[in-house]
Amino acid sequence: MIIGVVVTHSSPAAQLDRCLNALLADGGPECVVVVDNGDVACVPGAVDPRAADAAAIEVLRVENRGYGAAANAGIRRARELGATAVALLNDDVIVTPGWLEPLVAELGAGRAGAVQPKLVFADRRLATINSLGVTIDRTGAGHDTAFGDPDRVVPTTDIDAFTGGAVLFDPTFLDETAGFDERYFLYYEDVDLAARGARLGWRYRCVPASVVEHIGSATTSAHPERTLFLQERNRLWCAFRNADPGTIARALCLSVRRLRHRPRVVHAKALAAALGGAPVRGWERARAHSTT
Numbered sequence: 118m119i120i121g122v123v124v125t126h127s128s129p130a131a132q133l134d135r136c137l138n139a140l141l142a143d144g145g146p147e148c149v150v151v152v153d154n155g156d157v158a159c160v161p162g163a164v165d166p167r168a169a170d171a172a173a174i175e176v177l178r179v180e181n182r183g184y185g186a187a188a189n190a191g192i193r194r195a196r197e198l199g200a201t202a203v204a205l206l207n208d209d210v211i212v213t214p215g216w217l218e219p220l221v222a223e224l225g226a227g228r229a230g231a232v233q234p235k236l237v238f239a240d241r242r243l244a245t246i247n248s249l250g251v252t253i254d255r256t257g258a259g260h261d262t263a264f265g266d267p268d269r270v271v272p273t274t275d276i277d278a279f280t281g282g283a284v285l286f287d288p289t290f291l292d293e294t295a296g297f298d299e300r301y302f303l304y305y306e307d308v309d310l311a312a313r314g315a316r317l318g319w320r321y322r323c324v325p326a327s328v329v330e331h332i333g334s335a336t337t338s339a340h341p342e343r344t345l346f347l348q349e350r351n352r353l354w355c356a357f358r359n360a361d362p363g364t365i366a367r368a369l370c371l372s373v374r375r376l377r378h379r380p381r382v383v384h385a386k387a388l389a390a391a392l393g394g395a396p397v398r399g400w401e402r403a404r405a406h407s408t409t
Contacts (some may be wrong), residue, residue: 119217119285120192120200121146124184125208126155132332133208134248134396141173142363145217146204149174152191154181185306188281192296196288201223203291209332211239219326223273228340230290230319231311232368233279237268239368242267247331250276250323251308257356257368262323271325278311283329287299290319300394304344305351312359316405342380346387349375353391 121140125133133151140149157217179190188205195203202224204217216234223232236247246268248261259278263271281297284307293313296308311321349372356368372391375384 118148118199119146119202119204119221120195120198121149121206122188122195122206123149123206123208124152124154124187124191126153126181126184126187128155133186135211135332136206136208137174139211139213140206143212143214143216145212147173148195148198150191150194150198151176152187152194153178154183154187161248163363169317183299183302183306184281185189185301185303186299188306189296189299192286192291196291200288200300203288205281205284205285205286206329207331210236210283211330212283213328213330216327216329217285219273219324223322223324224285225287225289228318228320229322230287230294230314231279231284232322232324233276233284234329235271235279235323235325236283236329239332241332246281246320248280249325250274250321251278251280251311253277253308253364255364255367256371258350258359258366258371259305259352259355271328273324276309276323277315279323281307282331290314293317293319301351301354302347304348304349305355308360309335309355312355313405342383345383346382346390349384350391350394351385353388354398357391357395358402 123136138150139147153176177190177194192203194315202221220232220234223229233250235249238245238247246263246266249263249271252262253259261280262276294310294317298309301309317342326387353368353372355367360368372384372388376388
């Protein structure tokens with residue numbers, strides 16, 4: 118049984134409805150668990166009954182402890198329902214017909230613990246790629262591969278990391294990694310999960326035959342300083358825990374250089390918070406390497 122998990126937080130009702138209607142109309146997941154950690158009044162009756170059986174949606178309301186915590190809650194519920202694979206999706210994506218089958222065909226083969234579709238930007242005049250996976254640069258920053266490129270036909274390929282916005286998970290991968298680290302709250306929890314899984318021998322694939330459209334949510338852009346703080350702190354946390362010494366040094370140098378630029382207070386707070394968490398990340402790093 119394949120179960121979809123959609124995480125939503127204070128998003129426009131029409132956006133969530135669009136996401137769910139596409140999921141149910143495609144006939145992919147047998148059930149969709151909507152994890153609401155905001156104030157969205159999402160109810161099964163809001164879904165267009167012409168698309169599919171609205172009873173296939175289960176709403177799980179949780180305290181807002183961040184994206185990773187909400188995703189983990191949805192994954193746990195999916196496992197309780199008997200999921201043999203879990204599709205994790207943001208509420209601002211729209212699946213296209215036939216999106217699920219190519220992902221299922223790749224999942225698990227050769228220890229492929231997570232497979233993601235090609236994400237393209239929705240509602241743009243020219244078809245544009247959003248993500249073909251995530252690449253980690255020399256400073257520990259994660260970047261969507263081919264971001265902003267014109268859409269094109271590309272082959273299925275191995276990727277360094279996957280985007281949490283649309284990904285299909287093997288339950289064994291989730292069991293071995295224990296899922297997302299909820300301390301990140303938002304940003305880099307998917308990069309961290311991919312790095313921890315890779316140490317255990319898991320691989321990741323991008324399957325462009327599967328296409329998902331991405332609208333782009335406004336919920337995080339409404340708090341730019343909070344977003345910047347979390348991105349900077351979490352990039353360093355992820356590097357401290359998973360990267361090689363050279364990358365860690367470059368990651369720190371980048372954060373120090375950013376202290377010269379506005380908003381300086383936000384950069385300083387992010388660096389201080391990251392350094393405060395460095396001993397724990399270092400201990401986790403040493404423990405992980407001692408057991409692999």
